[in-house]
Amino acid sequence: MxxxxxxxxxxxxxxxxxxxxxxxxxxxxxxxxxxxxxxxxxxxxxxxxxxxxxxxxxxxxxxxxxxxxxxxxxxxxxxxxxxxxxxxxxxxxxxxxxxxxxxxxxxxxxxxxxxxxxxxxxxxxxxxxxxxxxxxxxxxDKLFLPGLLKLRRLVEGGFFGRILSVRGEFGYWVFEGDWQSAQRPSWNYRAEDGGGIAVDMFPHWEYVLHELFGRVRTVQAQVTTHVPRRWDESGKPYEATADDAAYGIFQLDGGIVAQINSSWAVRVHRDELVEFQVDGTEGSAVAGLRGCRVQHRAATPKPVWNPDVPTTEPFRDQWQEVPDNGAFDSxxxxxxxxxxxxxxxxxxxRWDLAAGARGVQLAELGLRSSAEGRRLDVPELGR
Missing domain, CATH: 3.40.50.720 (NAD(P)-binding Rossmann-like Domain)
Incomplete structure (x- = not known):
């Protein structure tokens, strides 16, 4: 050896x-x-x-x-x-x-x-x-998460048929730092120090969307600072100058529509801190950090809207867990x-600095889209 x-x-x-x-x-x-x-x-x-x-x-x-x-x-x-x-x-x-x-x-x-x-x-x-x-x-890193590896397996296996849409929810409540310590460093909330959830998370969403579903063609975003006052590591109050939430709509190759919400000012009512729901003509899936559940076309129930009676269908129980079929490392x-x-x-x-530049581009365009209040094209970058 x-x-x-x-x-x-x-x-x-x-x-x-x-x-x-x-x-x-x-x-x-x-x-x-x-x-x-x-x-x-x-x-x-x-x-x-x-x-x-x-x-x-x-x-x-x-x-x-x-x-x-x-x-x-x-x-x-x-x-x-x-x-x-x-x-x-x-x-x-x-x-x-x-x-x-x-x-x-x-x-x-x-x-x-x-x-x-x-x-x-x-x-x-x-x-x-x-x-x-x-x-x-x-x-x-998110491409190598067990949940997204299972999702890739479904995509490559043709499970979805024609993919229609992707819905993503990411985030959790980051404490302000006064009565409970914050889970993230204070620089994340100062734009002058490179902080902001759009510049942090849009690069992630670019490579997840690009690798699994297709290149991002357009972006329309709304960013905001929900919690304007926070306390730093020494207990000193400061004004948050960076966005702590970003809501994006992306159009991908093939007409796929992706909607992803990112927030450090949201309380979690999901099974995992990030989840993606993918809907296609033949089936749907919900993938998180580790788990992935599916519902095939043939097993899709037929709900009927009736707000006058209680819902009796156990919707979550109607999905099937995707097996690991192998060991997953960090x-x-x-x-x-x-x-x-x-x-x-x-x-x-293939995950080089050019791929990294695409993520920076999407974050920059997302912030600009929010500032200008309009949808923007995402030009293809050369080397």
Missing amino acids: TRQTVRIAMNGVTGRMGYRQHLVRSILALREQGGLDLGDGTVIWPEPVLVGRAEHKLRALAERHGLEHWNTDLDAVLADDSIDIYFDAQVTAAREDAVKKAIAAGKNLYCEKPTATGLDGALELARLADEAGVKHGVVQ GFKAQWELFLRHVVRDEPW
Whole structure:
């Protein structure tokens, strides 16, 4: 067995997403399983180098997980020829400059989304990475969720017939931070720091819709700030300058209509924090993070509207659960494995910075649509 070490500079691991999903549940999980076995006698051994601005936080993380390498000097890390990959999970406003430095240093790169604060910046990153000849990828984790993998199985198997519509509901109540601590960082609610649910979630919806159902052709959105006053991590009140809810209608290839509501000011009355209902001529499905239920045309009941009598039909009981038919790993870890194989073996990869730019474009157009009160076309982006 040959072990090939891949050193990864991980910037932003002191944040919630960078720490939990990428460091602990992806890279450290790979190390705990003995590395990534390529099946030919080679094992990829990921070696994280923690990067950030807070020395005490980095040192504490390294000690907690028995890691040797960390540094607060990004330039020094990027100058290290032994670093194979630069990963970025910083706040959005800091990402663009750091990724440019990584590209200039010739590092393969993998980053969270949105890749930049605006479309021009996102396209520039894709162009620079292509010109530098480095391998590049963007996290598109929801494609690897068990519920959406089951949904993809249904789409590819022709279960729906002609797909008519997609309805998505995402969100939960994020506490204001005064009498109960908030579940999300305060920068999420400051537009000047790159916050806002549209710039956060529309990139997700772009790749989910694009990959499963077809390219987004038009967008009409309404964004708003339902909770204008919040309290930060130190208990200090501040005015929320970014949107905390975004309601979008998207037209896709083939005339499919998608409606997706995203909100941090909604209380959950769903089985999961995100759910997508897909309706087609032959059947329908409701998919969440893990589960997926279906109702075929032949098993569809025939409800009759009568508001004068109580509803006796158990509508939820009339759906069938889609079986797992296999084991599902963490979506973040699954995509990390594919990217590592892409870097080491040049295996196929399509979730690059150009794909990330499409997400930034949709968020930008969604905000513009809301500001102008009209539906906008979504132009196809070149490389």
